[in-house]
Amino acid sequence: MSASLATVPVLRIVPESPADAGEVDRLVLDAFGPGRFAKTAERIRERARLAAGYVAREDGRLVGSVRLWAITVGGMDAVFLGPIAVAAGARDRGLGADLVGACLGQAQSLGFAGVLLVGDMSYFARFGFEVAAEVKLSGPVDPKRVLWLNINASAPHGLALPA
Secondary structure, eight states, X not given: OOHHHHTOOOEEEEEOOGGGHHHHHHHHHHHHOGGGGGSHHHHHXXXXXXXXXXXEEETTEEEEEXXXXXXXXXXXXXEEEOOOEEOGGGOSSSHHHHHHHHHHHHHHHTTOSEEEEESOHHHHGGGTOEEOTTEEOSSOOOXXXXXXXXXXXXXXXXXXXXX
């Protein structure tokens, strides 16, 4: 085996385990800083039940994370995606998109109505997300950044609440 093959990093995306929680929390804090605690999206996450999560490990080191949180939107069971965090040295390789893909597959297999998030349409349109004009969050948020991906229900309306 050549030396260059021996140094190729091995990247794996796997379901998050309870043992990953501390590392995930540190990665998210490094990626977003303490300002994330002031966001409306964080208010939902801190009161919702964790429905699923995925981590990316490169040669055993945690380099990425994303989570799904159980919510209801207008009475429909759905999930709230985020945050997506990728370590500085692992960005610009499509890892965030791979993590999102893993979560969307999980949300579909669990039969949720859809996936809600607060994010940039320019990034999330490729996954099929659309602006959720009729969804309200209990806090300030730019309505153009409230996005929905339909899985088993049409565009939702009403208040998004932690489940």
